[in-house]
Amino acid sequence: MTELIAFAGLAGGYGDSQVVFNLGASVQAGQALGVFGRNGVGKSTLARLLQGSLQASKGTITLKGQNIASTPPFQRHLLGLGYMPQTAMVFDELTVGENLSIGSKSGLAEAYFEIFPTLAERLKQKAGTMSGGERKILSFVRLMAEDTNIIVLDEPSEGVQPENISRMEQCLLARKKQGSSIILIEQNLTLLRAVADQLLGMDAGKPVLQSTLAQTSRAKMLEVLSI
Amino acid sequence: MASIVIPSGLLLGTLLLIPSLFGDFTAYQIGLFLIYGIVAQGIGFLWGKTGILPLGQTIFFGSTAYASAHILINIETLGWQLVLMLLSVLIAGAIAYVLATMVFRGKTDSGPYFSLITLALVLIAEQLASTSPNITGGFNGLSGYEPIAQLDPFGNLYYLIVGVTVVSTMLLLALNRLPAGLIARAVSDNEPRLQLLGFATHKIKGLVFAMSAMLAATAGVLFASHQGIVTPTSAGFALSAQFIIWTAVGGRFHVLGPLLGSVVLAWLTAELRDDFIYWEISIAAIFILVVLKSPGGLAEIISIYFKKLVKAQVSEEPSYCAAPNVKSQQPAATLQFDQCHLQVGVVQILKGVTFTTPAQGVVCIIGPNGAGKTSLLNVITGNLLASKGTILLAEKHIHCRPPYAALSSGIGRKLQVPSVFFSMTVGENLTVATLAQRAKWYHYFSAKPLLWRSAYISSLLAHEALPLTHNLAKQVSELPQGHRQFLEFAMTAAAQPRLLLLDEPCAGLSTAETHLMTDLIRQYQTQTKGLVLLIEHDMSIVEALSDKVLVLHQGQVLAFASYVEVKANKDVAAVYAGGTK
Numbered sequence: 001m002t003e004l005i006a007f008a009g010l011a012g013g014y015g016d017s018q019v020v021f022n023l024g025a026s027v028q029a030g031q032a033l034g035v036f037g038r039n040g041v042g043k044s045t046l047a048r049l050l051q052g053s054l055q056a057s058k059g060t061i062t063l064k065g066q067n068i069a070s071t072p073p074f075q076r077h078l079l080g081l082g083y084m085p086q087t088a089m090v091f092d093e094l095t096v097g098e099n100l101s102i103g104s105k106s107g108l109a110e111a112y113f114e115i116f117p118t119l120a121e122r123l124k125q126k127a128g129t130m131s132g133g134e135r136k137i138l139s140f141v142r143l144m145a146e147d148t149n150i151i152v153l154d155e156p157s158e159g160v161q162p163e164n165i166s167r168m169e170q171c172l173l174a175r176k177k178q179g180s181s182i183i184l185i186e187q188n189l190t191l192l193r194a195v196a197d198q199l200l201g202m203d204a205g206k207p208v209l210q211s212t213l214a215q216t217s218r219a220k221m222l223e224v225l226s227i
Numbered sequence: 228m229a230s231i232v233i234p235s236g237l238l239l240g241t242l243l244l245i246p247s248l249f250g251d252f253t254a255y256q257i258g259l260f261l262i263y264g265i266v267a268q269g270i271g272f273l274w275g276k277t278g279i280l281p282l283g284q285t286i287f288f289g290s291t292a293y294a295s296a297h298i299l300i301n302i303e304t305l306g307w308q309l310v311l312m313l314l315s316v317l318i319a320g321a322i323a324y325v326l327a328t329m330v331f332r333g334k335t336d337s338g339p340y341f342s343l344i345t346l347a348l349v350l351i352a353e354q355l356a357s358t359s360p361n362i363t364g365g366f367n368g369l370s371g372y373e374p375i376a377q378l379d380p381f382g383n384l385y386y387l388i389v390g391v392t393v394v395s396t397m398l399l400l401a402l403n404r405l406p407a408g409l410i411a412r413a414v415s416d417n418e419p420r421l422q423l424l425g426f427a428t429h430k431i432k433g434l435v436f437a438m439s440a441m442l443a444a445t446a447g448v449l450f451a452s453h454q455g456i457v458t459p460t461s462a463g464f465a466l467s468a469q470f471i472i473w474t475a476v477g478g479r480f481h482v483l484g485p486l487l488g489s490v491v492l493a494w495l496t497a498e499l500r501d502d503f504i505y506w507e508i509s510i511a512a513i514f515i516l517v518v519l520k521s522p523g524g525l526a527e528i529i530s531i532y533f534k535k536l537v538k539a540q541v542s543e544e545p546s547y548c549a550a551p552n553v554k555s556q557q558p559a560a561t562l563q564f565d566q567c568h569l570q571v572g573v574v575q576i577l578k579g580v581t582f583t584t585p586a587q588g589v590v591c592i593i594g595p596n597g598a599g600k601t602s603l604l605n606v607i608t609g610n611l612l613a614s615k616g617t618i619l620l621a622e623k624h625i626h627c628r629p630p631y632a633a634l635s636s637g638i639g640r641k642l643q644v645p646s647v648f649f650s651m652t653v654g655e656n657l658t659v660a661t662l663a664q665r666a667k668w669y670h671y672f673s674a675k676p677l678l679w680r681s682a683y684i685s686s687l688l689a690h691e692a693l694p695l696t697h698n699l700a701k702q703v704s705e706l707p708q709g710h711r712q713f714l715e716f717a718m719t720a721a722a723q724p725r726l727l728l729l730d731e732p733c734a735g736l737s738t739a740e741t742h743l744m745t746d747l748i749r750q751y752q753t754q755t756k757g758l759v760l761l762i763e764h765d766m767s768i769v770e771a772l773s774d775k776v777l778v779l780h781q782g783q784v785l786a787f788a789s790y791v792e793v794k795a796n797k798d799v800a801a802v803y804a805g806g807t808k
Contacts, residue, residue, distance in 0.1 A: 014704075014705055017705060037737075038709075038737045038739070038740065039694065039707045039708065039709025039710055039735065039736065039737060039740060040694060040706070040707040040709065040710055041707075043707075044707065044708070086708055086735070087644055087708075118596070118597055122597075125573075125574055126572065129571050129572060129574050129576075130597065131596055131597045131598075131599075131600070131601055131602070132596075132601060132643040132644065132730075132731070133596030133597065133764075134596045134597045136596075137596060155708075155735055158734045158735045159596075159643060159731050159734045159764070160596060160764070161594075161595050161596050161764050161803065162764060162766075163595070163803070164595075164596060187709075187735055187736060187737055187738075189738075222738060225737045225738055225739060226737075226738075226739045
């Protein structure tokens with residue numbers, strides 16, 4: 001199998017405060033890495049380091065074999081890395097349809113309308129008038145429609161109703177089948193366990209559990225969350 | 228106190244030495260630059276704290292300069308001269324207050340529109356000054372009068388200017404360290420949150436704008452005496468633009484920054500303009516460089532080097548004191564929706580919502596994404612206005628009130644995406660929330676309320692597991708999303724509202740944190756015996772917390788019953804299955 005994304009010895013933070021230390025993992029095509037841990041342990045910082053909006057102070061990030069540690073975010077995207085931030089980022093003044101047409105591959109968004117029919121009903125509605133959960137779904141579908149084969153998601157299920165979380169799960173499993181690599185940061189252990197093949201548990205910015213899903217029970221994950 | 232007296236003393240000492248060190252002419256020049264510096268200090272406070280960028284401060288500077296010239300020409304008694312000059316300064320402040328409150332009423336930002344209005348007004352003022360020779364002397368201006376108290380501009384007038392400069396500096400330094408300064412900072416940081424904490428932000432902005440206008444007007448009074456002539460340029464846009472450049476280059480976030488920028492740049496301009504033809508271009512380049520590379524200006528650069536030289540003192544845990552009770556603790560009350568409709572643009576969000584809650588307990592609101600759950604809370608707090616129907620709390624209409632009136636009606640609101648003051652520390656956030664509904668106007672000008680700690684916040688912080696307890700000095704921008712949820716909850720509950728609205732408070736929390744949050748919510752309800760309205764998707768939380776469940780679907784009430792009844796309801800099951808993390 002091909003390794004699509006890998007990082008090693010990764011460290012970074014904000015200004016003088018170092019938030020994550022010595023993180024490493026690699027994700028093969030068609031595989032998913034699930035990242036979990038309590039709030040404040042550095043999960044979103046890891047996502048931002050991978051996406052490039054935050055520069056790593058140490059370590060390497062390789063995308064399809066190419067070191068991208070100092071590559072700006074837009075170039076990482078051109079190399080095939082898609083990112084969904086924790087707070088849904090949509091263009092409030094644009095309609096749902098216009099939001100989905102930005103950066104997405106022609107016709108791909110429409111394929112998701114069957115799964116998320118509310119989006120199809122609201123194509124002409126301004127994204128700014130949608131609810132928090134709907135904005136999250138719009139942000140998720142736009143990421144799916146970008147057709148990048150390395151996908152980093154930061155808590156996509158936050159604020160989303162359970163039925164839609166199951167639909168997100170279906171979409172992510174389908175993308176794995178198509179050969180995409182996924183890095184999923186989640187507090188929702190049900191979604192995380194349904195999607196991930198490997199797990200990275202974090203505490204205080206450091207890895208405290210690295211294993212395959214098969215070897216890690218839910219109880220073990222809860223143990224990491226209650227450190 | 229030392230943080231006010233030491234810089235003011237150093238400033239006073241330095242300025243007093245100038246005439247003897249550099250002579251009367253240099254002191255005369257510095258006097259003019261200090262007058263400009265006073266205007267810039269007012270701009271710096273307004274722009275740096277509240278985010279409002281005024282492009283027309285010469286309206287106040289120029290008009291009071293003209294008024295002073297008229298006073299000096301027509302009034303002979305010094306006492307009357309001073310009274311009328313003071314009156315002109317107060318009128319400038321009153322006009323500024325009325326203008327800003329009118330423009331900012333009903334808004335949650337300081338957008339470019341206010342800057343554009345001040346720009347338009349200064350262009351009108353300049354035009355009027357040039358075309359009204361009977362009042363302003365036209366292009367030639369007003370001249371031929373004695374300075375105030377016949378103080379020599381090349382002699383004693385300098386000391387009066389120094390005095391006013393030091394007083395202005397002390398005033399602004401003091402404000403920075405008082406609750407008033409903290410609230411002004413909160414305006415530019417997160418105005419919607421400040422409104423939900425019960426602060427009428429348009430009035431706060433009006434007051435800060437009035438203060439900056441009065442500083443500009445005071446400088447205008449001094450300018451008329453110092454220059455002996457007032458022309459339309461003193462009320463014009465070119466000088467206004469220079470004030471902005473000097474403020475930005477000096478540093479708008481520090482009281483001494485705008486003063487430094489004005490003196491340094493105006494002095495360099497006076498020295499180099501005639502000999503160096505590219506001087507104006509150089510000033511423009513410096514301005515661009517500062518805006519891009521050092522938004523805090525010269526003051527920021529100096530303070531970075533100063534901090535490297537002087538070792539930071541380890542700050543001790545402040546000794547907090549008991550906060551007074553909230554102004555009026557209202558009794559628990561029912562919330563009643565009657566045929567409430569909400570339309571935003573072409574989208575009909577709520578369609579005849581009708582229900583009545585009990586006065587006490589926890590009501591969980593569930594429903595698919597887009598059902599109208601958050602909008603329901605928005606119409607309660609006045610963030611959105613219901614297009615039809617009525618909403619009553621304790622049988623009083625609440626649906627036409629602005630968001631800043633919600634808390635005084637006993638309604639506290641936590642938003643879906645945690646909304647806190649990001650540029651402040653956790654402790655400062657809690658202080659702002661503690662001031663809400665407790666502080667009277669005079670408390671904002673006393674340092675003691677900064678150390679208020681309510682019994683409820685103390686009890687919250689006593690939870691060892693609460694991710695705020697050991698992070699009080701931490702900047703909120705460094706706080707993860709989940710911890711911000713706890714902070715916003717604490718801020719919302721600080722005033723002990725009888726109706727607490729919580730929009731997905733457990734989103735993004737781990738299992739252990741979710742347990743802590745649900746415990747805190749239940750404790751709050753038990754303690755206050757009030758009503759909590761909670762939006763939640765996780766059915767295990769709904770089961771654990773709810774006394775009643777309100778199910779919304781496509782903007783309508785699908786069910787309003789106990790958890791067990793809702794769970795058994797087939798209509799609910801058809802649209803919303805629910806789940807757990």
